[in-house]
Amino acid sequence: MTLEILSENKSHGGTQGVYSHASAETGTAMTFSVYVPPHESGAKLPVLWYLSGLTCTHANVTEKGDYRAACAQHGIVFVAPDTSPRGPDKNGDDVPDAEGEYDFGKGAGFYVDATQAPWAGHYRMRSYIERELPEVLAANFPVDLARQSITGHSMGGHGALTLGLRNPDRFRSISAFSPIVAPSKVPWGEKALGRYLGSDPKAWREYDAVALVEDGAAHPHILIDQGTADPFLDEQLQTHRFAGACDAAGIDARIRMREGYDHSYYFISTFLAEHVKWHAGWLG
Numbered sequence: 001m002t003l004e005i006l007s008e009n010k011s012h013g014g015t016q017g018v019y020s021h022a023s024a025e026t027g028t029a030m031t032f033s034v035y036v037p038p039h040e041s042g043a044k045l046p047v048l049w050y051l052s053g054l055t056c057t058h059a060n061v062t063e064k065g066d067y068r069a070a071c072a073q074h075g076i077v078f079v080a081p082d083t084s085p086r087g088p089d090k091n092g093d094d095v096p097d098a099e100g101e102y103d104f105g106k107g108a109g110f111y112v113d114a115t116q117a118p119w120a121g122h123y124r125m126r127s128y129i130e131r132e133l134p135e136v137l138a139a140n141f142p143v144d145l146a147r148q149s150i151t152g153h154s155m156g157g158h159g160a161l162t163l164g165l166r167n168p169d170r171f172r173s174i175s176a177f178s179p180i181v182a183p184s185k186v187p188w189g190e191k192a193l194g195r196y197l198g199s200d201p202k203a204w205r206e207y208d209a210v211a212l213v214e215d216g217a218a219h220p221h222i223l224i225d226q227g228t229a230d231p232f233l234d235e236q237l238q239t240h241r242f243a244g245a246c247d248a249a250g251i252d253a254r255i256r257m258r259e260g261y262d263h264s265y266y267f268i269s270t271f272l273a274e275h276v277k278w279h280a281g282w283l284g
């Protein structure tokens with residue numbers, strides 16, 4: 001499994017890298033970024049995954065997220081995958097896309113394994129992040145996969161909550177910024193899950209944080225930050241649904257409404273270091 005180094009830059013005493021590899025899951029090259037903090041030779045470090053939102057690649061958080069000082073201070077490796085397959089597959093054909101739609105297709109993989117044509121062949125972001133990328137990390141970076149946590153933004157907040165709730169033994173803590181907590185119930189999610197997974201909403205439940213909690217999933221360490229001035233809050237994000245599901249299930253999730261903050265990286269960069277520190281407390 002060879003990694004191509006696209007860039008490596010020294011930062012806060014560690015290395016911020018961007019890498020590409022041939023993914024067996026998506027059948028394409030996939031790009032991701034990894035920040036490795038300064039560490040003693042031979043050390044194995046805990047990992048914080050960051051899943052990005054609609055229209056993003058690894059680059060948005062890497063360039064605008066402001067996490068490196070905190071990761072250097074707490075000795076945490078920070079991994080930011082892409083949000084969908086892109087580019088040519090191994091036959092040289094471009095992966096299917098929804099031309100002109102920012103919320104479906106490329107940049108909008110929704111962290112699912114698609115079951116519907118023409119998406120099923122390449123749109124396998126769940127397995128890519130749950131199975132393949134951890135193996136790539138373990139083979140190429142000084143990581144201790146017994147210590148992992150996960151965070152994300154918007155569609156990536158949905159990804160963090162659903163991956164975390166499905167894999168509570170793998171992720172010690174889960175956080176999210178402005179997550180889509182109930183994709184089955186909102187326009188972004190209804191569109192994406194319907195087209196990737198088909199029209200039967202039963203197949204959507206494992207990709208819906210509220211439905212997962214209703215169906216018995218739980219995690220003891222969940223933190224959500226949501227801006228009150230986020231233009232997507234009422235229609236697409238609906239944080240109250242997750243708060244309600246957690247209350248009903250007896251899950252003590254910490255959900256903070258942040259006065260005046262919007263959906264942008266100005267919001268994320270304000271609180272991402274706090275999230276890194278919070279995860280560090282569970283990553284030991």
Ligand SMILES: N[C@@H](CCC(=O)N[C@@H](CS)C(=O)NCC(=O)O)C(=O)O
Nearest residue numbers: 053054055056060102154155264265
């Ligand atoms: N306003 C955007 C909606 C998509 C959006 O806000 N994307 C968020 C994630 S859901 C984001 O992080 N965008 C990239 C950035 O701000 O760097 C559009 O219409 O394209």
